[in-house]
Amino acid sequence: MVAIAFGFRHNDTLLHQLDARIKLAGLVAVSILTINANMSALVLAFFTALFLLALGKCSPLRCLFGMKWYLVLLACVLLTRTLTTPGDLLIESSWFPATRQGVFIGLLFAGRLLVIALFALLVTFTTRPSHIRSAVAWFLRPIPGIPHRQVATMIGLLVRFIPVILTQSAELDLALRARSIDNRRNPLRRLTFLGMPLLRRTFVTADRLASAMEARCYGLHGTTHQWQVTARDWSALGFLSLFCFLLVALP
Amino acid sequence: MNIIEISGLSHSYADGHIGLQQINLTIARGSFVVLAGANGAGKSTLLKHLNGLLKPLAGTVRLNGVPVEDDLLRARRMVGMVFQDADSQIVGETVYDDAAFGPENLNWPREKITESVAAALDLVGLEAMAERSPHLLSGGEKRRLAIAGVLAMQPEVIVLDEPFANLDYDGVRQILAQIVALHKAGTTIIVCVHDLEKVLAHADRLIILQEGRIAADGPPHQVVLEAEAYGVRLPAAVRLGGVVESWLR
Structure with missing residues (x-):
């Protein structure tokens, strides 16, 4: 939220x-x-x-x-x-x-x-x-050795996928509670039951995302943002x- | 004229599992093809060869006569792919940004991108939501955004993998109306489903896959009668001796 x-x-x-x-x-x-x-x-x-x-x-x-x-x-x-x-x-x-x-x-x-x-x-x-993503890329561009476009894309994906991962986590939590996870006293076990499936789902989502980005021609040379300073x-x-x-x- | 020509296509996965075996197939420009089959029949594997997401073990896929692997960018621009899970296909932080993702990757001028994205969002009825976060959209709206993201790249073929999965009745009708409208506008449509009921009335060809091979291929009203033998549920109307009606009526 x-x-x-x-x-x-x-x-x-x-x-x-x-x-x-x-x-x-x-x-x-x-x-x-x-x-x-x-x-x-x-x-x-x-x-x-x-x-x-x-x-x-x-x-x-x-x-x-x-x-x-x-x-x-x-x-x-x-x-x-x-x-x-x-x-x-x-x-x-x-x-x-x-x-x-x-x-x-x-x-x-x-x-x-x-x-x-x-x-x-x-x-x-x-x-x-x-625009935040483009600004980050603009600031990183002069620094040698930093792939500015990839870094900017990573920031964009992070912003996009934080709500998705939080939603998945909430769904998993509800599913575990529906099967009486609350009865387990050991917090480490509870964390493992939540963490492992969430990690697996996140990797699957990342894999699908990579395919979808590839299908939409993601590469190093795309249209860049046009800055207009007034x-x-x-x-x-x-x-x-x-x-x-x-x-x-x-x- | 054929827009897609597949000859001798075979594919196997790293674990040795065979995905496709000797697929020979041509798809005519402007046609509406339904690809059906049980889970694991090879439908998604076949679709991923159409724009080079998977490389064949043997055989070739040609788009307008040019092998896919000769120009991957051209293949991905020509064949727009809408995946089953819309949530993991949407990469933009806003509806507009997501629709612009493909055209930006194609390095189009900004004016052309703006024009193309506006047209695509207008076509799927999301123009009023351009500034919204995709996370706040409903299931049907997310699916429509995934279609808009592909439409903005102005593809000649649109491939949809299970486009009706997890949608309610209204959501199915909305997506189906988009697909039918695109077909009427001249776009070649390939829809991959395991439930024929929703889309068969609009198709002009039905292909059924089983264990990586083409098991049946032809006009829908003929091929559908064989569907159940290959693990695809016979539509209720056909079972009762009638014909499948459009869900848009």
Whole structure:
């Protein structure tokens, strides 16, 4: 469901029209800078991400709801940092040694991960998967020894087949539960019963996929994406540079 | 005029199992051929030789007089193949991307691809779903997308392996209507089935395979009477002394 909820949605917003290369480069740059960002830069990045999601007609609330399990993970990060960082105790309790410094560092760490996820979501929501694939191929092309077209095809197939494999896994799980797999206590055995048939089905699917791609003339020389850079894209690149500068410069 | 000529075609698998034995067959341009047989009779193996997905142990397959192995790209462009499992045939992340996959591999100019994909999606009634993820389509829609992916390459022959498998009544009718429309437009159709009921009324030739050999070949109304002897179920209408009616009525 996550893959479906966070997939590309066709629309005609400014963000949808931007060049995929700029969006991908922006995502990489913002992710790298966010890893070392301080709290003020993080707050700016968080609200910018929410604003851009709204601009791309992707409800920020819906995004946060869809990320609920990821938010649980972030809450675990916050809690762990709060309880394990030495500093001034928030409450005088030996069984809950939460510190002020721990809360700050926890929020910083969880916030960084949240901002990166929101920007990644923004890119996948507003960019056609085929454009992401072409952008990856474009960035990899100058690097010698990397088969850029194959790498881009692999990314495309991964995006396409994650929901298929998840569906197959859910079907297998139901079939096993229908035959009382829940009665088995050993989790390793349960995992084997699910994992082995899933692996076999995935290989069969991959084999059929290879035949189907061959039948449709898959090869190394196909029509490539035609990039059209407009003034709007250059402006976006300018705004992106300014945003990156602010992330570094904010005290 | 024959568009496909098969002479002395034999094939065996790596484990020694014989798939096809001495197949001699010609298929006329614009014909509608039904290929039937029990499981393991060699139907899918034969189809995979038509565009070079399998290489013959002996014999040749010619398309318009040219051996398939001489120009594989031409063979795959000429003979569009729709596989039984649509889910593992769809490679695009959106309906449009999937239909464009074949034409892009053929290195066509972008304008021609756009035109061809639009026409193919329009023909199968999926033009309104061009931006949807294939994973969200129904079984019938996925099958129609698989057909569109092949149609976008503008093939002269369309080969369909069990096109009605796992489809409900409405889904079968939709796919059948597409196949009949393509045939009327002049495309050569080869449909591989093990249940004759759904498609026989539209065919002009029925070929039955058994253990890798052609067991019977001829007009459907004659050959169908022998079907049960080769492990293919006789349609109920024929069993009752009537004729098979179209599912499109």
